[in-house]
Amino acid sequence: MESGNPLDYQIVPNFRVRTIPVLGTTPALFGMAAAGFVLCALAGPEHEVHGEPIIRLTALQYERALQRLQERERARFGTDEGVGVDLDEVAYLLREVWRGFSATDPHRVVPPGGDKGLMRATAHLTFTRWDPSKPATADNLVLLSTSEADEHEQLASLEPLRRERPELVARVEAVLDRVRRELYY
Template sequence: MGTIPAIFGQVMASYVVTQLAGLHVLTEPVVNLDLNHYKMLHQRLIEHEELLYGSAEEVLVGVEEVLYIVKELWHGRSARDQSSKDVGRKMWRSVNELMLVRWDREKPASVSNLILLKFEEAEAHETTTLENIKKEEPEFYDMVVAVLRRAILDYML
């Protein structure tokens, strides 16, 4: 029958077996945005840095790093919305509402200090402190810190 039907059959059989066993399996959506989307997010970051800090000198990432941050760390979704509901066509539309911002304003815009947020979330993030987030939203704070720690381990080595 060929390779593709065999793989499809294995995937379907695995799904049926996990459902019958009552196991909940989290599947990761594949985020494959067009290179222009990553370039747009990088340009948006540079413009945001220039507007907020007066220059983009502390932007320590290029388009390749943006691809890693968006695809591997945040799965093409806002850090505040890591559910799988916006997969597929909705994700393509939602990318136009996203931007990269510094998690900690005191540190440069690097792989281990950038989060992906919607415009209005980014604006709110810029008006608060990490101490407030840690106090008011400890689960969100811990999740972001864990993801950024992963970036250090994965990308920096």
């Protein structure tokens, strides 16, 4: 069996055939990224660099998340007219903000190597209003498990939660503030 002449497979004439091309800027880019990481670590925890894992969710998962939110709003308030998010905002919240994890999960276990390209199950999660006195807009929606959402919706205000779980309240409100800045300002 003949494999043919390697020169027939050249992309550029007179270029090395059996050597993988090298991108000369890669070492410099890596060095800059490493230096940035070290400088942020030296600057303190408020400047710490956190990886941004990319998760893959399907359009059906976003649609179901929006449907579950609308169903909860209808069950609780008799109408879903107060839902101030569309499918794109639900996708942003589910994928980018909460990363497919419940807001009460402080550790958010990510498998070794990150979760790039991993599918994440979201059927047990639902959006609900964080502050029951405010409308269901992107900056007031929190992702919780169904049982956690049922428990959260029993609260008339956030004050009991502020006393019992101040670290959770601080973490969720920081995330919702980021959403507010990214979407509305």
